[in-house]
Amino acid sequence: MAPSKVNSAGDASVSCSQPENGFLNSLSLLSSEKAVQELLQQSPVQSTDDHLIEFSDAMRTVAKALRRAAEGKASAQAEAAEWKRKYELEKARNLHLEHKEQSHRENNGGDERTENLASRSNEQSEQCCGSNGICSHEVLRDGDRDSASKVVPNKFARKASFKLSWWCKGDQSDQHKHDIVSFERGNITTAERSSKQISLKWESQPQTVIILTKPNSTSVRILCAEMVRWLREQKKLDIYVEPHVRAELLTESSYYNFVHTWKDETEIMLLHTKVDLVVTLGGDGTVLWAASMFKGPVPPVVPFSLGSLGFMTPFHSERYREYLDSILKGPISITLRHRLQCHVIREAAKNEYETEGPILVLNEVTIDRGISSYLTNLECYCDNSFVTCVQGDGLILSTTSGSTAYSLAAGGSMVHPQVPGILFTPICPHSLSFRPLILPEHVTLRVQVPFNSRSHAWASFDGKDRKRLAAGDALVCSMAPWPVPTACQVDSTSDFLNSIHDGLHWNLRKTQSFDGPRDT
Numbered sequence: 001m002a003p004s005k006v007n008s009a010g011d012a013s014v015s016c017s018q019p020e021n022g023f024l025n026s027l028s029l030l031s032s033e034k035a036v037q038e039l040l041q042q043s044p045v046q047s048t049d050d051h052l053i054e055f056s057d058a059m060r061t062v063a064k065a066l067r068r069a070a071e072g073k074a075s076a077q078a079e080a081a082e083w084k085r086k087y088e089l090e091k092a093r094n095l096h097l098e099h100k101e102q103s104h105r106e107n108n109g110g111d112e113r114t115e116n117l118a119s120r121s122n123e124q125s126e127q128c129c130g131s132n133g134i135c136s137h138e139v140l141r142d143g144d145r146d147s148a149s150k151v152v153p154n155k156f157a158r159k160a161s162f163k164l165s166w167w168c169k170g171d172q173s174d175q176h177k178h179d180i181v182s183f184e185r186g187n188i189t190t191a192e193r194s195s196k197q198i199s200l201k202w203e204s205q206p207q208t209v210i211i212l213t214k215p216n217s218t219s220v221r222i223l224c225a226e227m228v229r230w231l232r233e234q235k236k237l238d239i240y241v242e243p244h245v246r247a248e249l250l251t252e253s254s255y256y257n258f259v260h261t262w263k264d265e266t267e268i269m270l271l272h273t274k275v276d277l278v279v280t281l282g283g284d285g286t287v288l289w290a291a292s293m294f295k296g297p298v299p300p301v302v303p304f305s306l307g308s309l310g311f312m313t314p315f316h317s318e319r320y321r322e323y324l325d326s327i328l329k330g331p332i333s334i335t336l337r338h339r340l341q342c343h344v345i346r347e348a349a350k351n352e353y354e355t356e357g358p359i360l361v362l363n364e365v366t367i368d369r370g371i372s373s374y375l376t377n378l379e380c381y382c383d384n385s386f387v388t389c390v391q392g393d394g395l396i397l398s399t400t401s402g403s404t405a406y407s408l409a410a411g412g413s414m415v416h417p418q419v420p421g422i423l424f425t426p427i428c429p430h431s432l433s434f435r436p437l438i439l440p441e442h443v444t445l446r447v448q449v450p451f452n453s454r455s456h457a458w459a460s461f462d463g464k465d466r467k468r469l470a471a472g473d474a475l476v477c478s479m480a481p482w483p484v485p486t487a488c489q490v491d492s493t494s495d496f497l498n499s500i501h502d503g504l505h506w507n508l509r510k511t512q513s514f515d516g517p518r519d520t
């Protein structure tokens with residue numbers, strides 16, 4: 001074994017090595033004594049400081065481990081919620097089939113032989129959904145079924161069912177290949193792409209509509225009163241509005257007594273079990289407001305434009321009768337707008353039960369410096385791999401629907417809303433090389449305020465509900481299982497292109513004249 005080294009200053013470095021002959025290396029002993037003497041000569045304050053630093057490091061490690069556990073719990077909860085949803089869907093489907101089976105037997109006087117329920121169940125779901133359709137009871141009747149049936153036993157049965165399927169251009173039948181990628185004789189071929197037009201077909205007549213309106217607008221108030229009257233008298237629909245809107249309608253006339261509303265959060269949580277269609281009267285903010293009311297599945301939304309920009313509101317309010325007439329008949333072209341679910345994980349949370357509930361966003365979650373004048377310093381991880389440290393004004397995690405909102409203003413790309421992905425867009429990064437990213441939709445992102453951060457950060461959700469993130473706090477974000485289905489005026493792509501042309505005047509330039517120099 002090599003002997004202890006002597007440095008240029010003649011000091012021997014401390015070594016634990018034993019000489020091969022078994023005797024202690026005298027040089028090493030000498031240096032150990034010297035080290036002890038040096039340690040004793042050190043001031044007691046210095047050594048106490050060192051211990052404190054060591055202790056605080058140890059505490060940080062423990063805190064980090066606790067936070068990881070809380071984050072793990074948050075993602076496990078999200079996963080559990082997804083499994084619960086799948087289980088409830090399966091249960092609802094079986095109940096539905098059982099019910100059909102029973103009425104079928106009753107209709108046939110009970111003399112038909114009992115068939116195998118499982119095989120029938122497969123058969124019927126094939127008939128009902130086709131090979132690649134999505135049924136309304138899959139989309140809408142999720143985990144709240146039991147609680148819903150306790151509170152509104154009769155309403156649940158009245159909800160209209162529908163079916164979603166892909167539309168190929170020029171082909172409106174449901175017969176398409178199901179596989180996304182096929183692998184035959186060693187050749188990989190893309191058989192189906194994710195961004196085909198989705199079509200919604202009603203299987204029973206919609207009966208209940210909720211109208212959500214932009215506040216403090218006279219034109220919206222007048223249109224709302226007119227639309228309520230028309231939907232009631234011409235379409236015989238049940239109508240829900242927000243409590244203050246019902247009060248406004250009643251001050252106008254007692255005629256509006258038939259309009260429904262809700263009293264509290266619990267009833268709002270059950271709205272998706274009663275409502276077949278959501279109509280919004282306002283701008284994009286009203287669509288965001290409507291989406292935020294549904295913390296789980298969202299019924300199809302028909303956004304009428306009564307704002308100034310209206311990127312997500314393709315329906316002109318003057319022609320509402322014509323549009324609603326055709327939407328209530330169906331089929332409707334639909335854009336399934338993905339949402340992000342965000343969890344705030346507090347460093348100070350003493351146990352896992354203090355983890356805050358998820359917040360769903362349709363546009364984006366923003367983590368910024370708020371009123372602080374310091375740079376934000378945000379550590380970002382994607383599925384536990386380190387992505388980068390954002391030093392600047394902040395970071396936007398956006399859906400593709402939100403790509404044309406704040407993310408666009410911060411230099412992010414515009415993305416078709418049907419593309420599945422999460423945009424990672426910095427706000428004023430103090431770096432010459434920070435380009436925005438687009439990540440696949442299956443990742444989980446974690447943005448953390450480091451312990452040594454000079455200031456707090458602030459998270460906001462679709463521009464609302466600002467939450468302070470202290471040092472050590474983190475925001476965990478992934479794709480939510482409940483998209484917002486919005487009705488298209490033409491189809492997903494035409495509506496998107498019309499919006500970027502009409503709303504944002506994208507790439508508007510005077511056409512160069514013919515008159516001038518040219519290649520000969």
Ligand SMILES: NC(=O)c1ccc[n+]([C@@H]2O[C@H](COP(=O)([O-])OP(=O)(O)OC[C@H]3O[C@@H](n4cnc5c(N)ncnc54)[C@H](O)[C@@H]3O)[C@@H](O)[C@H]2O)c1
Pocket residue numbers: 283284285286288307309310311312363364401402403404405406407409461462463
């Ligand atoms: N610098 C910015 O561009 C900036 C700053 C803050 C918030 N915002 C956006 O405002 C949104 C909240 O909207 P609001 O109406 O409640 O607030 P708001 O009244 O401040 O309106 C914000 C503007 O963004 C437009 N907008 C909203 N969503 C859009 C989308 N998906 N595509 C294109 N334009 C969209 C709206 O039409 C409106 O003109 C946030 O989600 C955020 O994206 C943008």
Ligand SMILES: Nc1ncnc2c1ncn2[C@@H]1O[C@H](COP(=O)(O)OP(=O)(O)OP(=O)(O)O)[C@@H](O)[C@H]1O
Pocket residue numbers: 212213214215242282283284285286287288289306307308309310
């Ligand atoms: N029903 C509602 N209750 C409370 N707030 C709402 C409601 N609907 C919309 N808002 C809020 O009102 C604000 C303005 O709404 P919206 O964007 O629809 O109208 P706008 O500002 O006139 O539209 P635009 O931005 O296109 O000019 C938004 O911040 C939105 O969140």
